[in-house]
Amino acid sequence: GESVGLHLPTLSVQEGDNSIINCAYSNSASDYFIWYKQESGKGPQFIIDIRSNMDKRQGQRVTVLLNKTVKHLSLQIAATQPGDSAVYFCAENRGSSNTGKLIFGQGTTLQVKP
Amino acid sequence: EADIYQTPRYLVIGTGKKITLECSQTMGHDKMYWYQQDPGMELHLIHYSYGVNSTEKGDLSSESTVSRIRTEHFPLTLESARPSHTSQYLCASSESLVLMPGANVLTFGAGSRLTVL
Numbered sequence: 507g508e509s510v511g512l513h514l515p516t517l518s519v520q521e522g523d524n525s526i527i528n529c530a531y532s533n534s535a536s537d538y539f540i541w542y543k544q545e546s547g548k549g550p551q552f553i554i555d556i557r558s559n560m561d562k563r564q565g566q567r568v569t570v571l572l573n574k575t576v577k578h579l580s581l582q583i584a585a586t587q588p589g590d591s592a593v594y595f596c597a598e599n600r601g602s603s604n605t606g607k608l609i610f611g612q613g614t615t616l617q618v619k620p
Numbered sequence: 621e622a623d624i625y626q627t628p629r630y631l632v633i634g635t636g637k638k639i640t641l642e643c644s645q646t647m648g649h650d651k652m653y654w655y656q657q658d659p660g661m662e663l664h665l666i667h668y669s670y671g672v673n674s675t676e677k678g679d680l681s682s683e684s685t686v687s688r689i690r691t692e693h694f695p696l697t698l699e700s701a702r703p704s705h706t707s708q709y710l711c712a713s714s715e716s717l718v719l720m721p722g723a724n725v726l727t728f729g730a731g732s733r734l735t736v737l
Binding site for chain 1: 626653655660661662663664665668678679710712725726727728729730731
């Protein structure tokens with residue numbers, strides 16, 4: 507079936523470097539995407555979202571890029587810090603209805619080395 | 621900090637026991653959800669509710685049941701727990717209106733980790 511997936515299960519970066527976490531999706535009808543961060547023992551926490559009519563959105567130290575042509579989503583974290591260590595999930599909302607029924611990918615574990 | 625609370629955080633029980641996982645939110649959100657997550661894996665929607673007296677099955681089949689008698693409360697019940705039910709259960713809520721960026725955002729609780737022996 508169709509799913510949202512991430513390219514790498516684990517990403518290790520040096521503190522201060524930029525991190526790029528990738529996500530591929532297969533449903534061209536998806537119109538809304540979210541990145542979540544999940545720290546150990548906690549529930550997922552919203553980072554940033556983007557709608558399909560945009561190709562870039564920036565937040566504080568984070569940028570989400572959407573390439574609808576190749577169905578690819580990425581999360582860029584600038585100047586990665588130890589507190590950024592977590593599992594990152596991309597999620598998509600399919601179709602135009604706001605059901606909140608998000609489809610999640612498998613997650614990428616970001617490890618920040620001091 | 622999210623205003624959505626789940627209890628218990630951790631529960632270890634024997635096979636055949638009935639359990640209820642509690643979820644409450646103080647944000648007045650109409651929509652509430654239960655996701656199931658195995659360690660290191662993605663989240664799967666098992667139940668959702670659009671408001672009081674509204675409940676629907678999610679994409680992943682589950683033997684659990686839910687109820688929505690009050691807006692703020694969305695408990696999940698397993699009548700007879702089995703080892704295959706061992707997992708983390710995450711409750712979430714969201715607002716109904718969606719025309720603004722971020723309006724579809726789910727706010728998650730910290731989760732209830734269930735272990736069935």
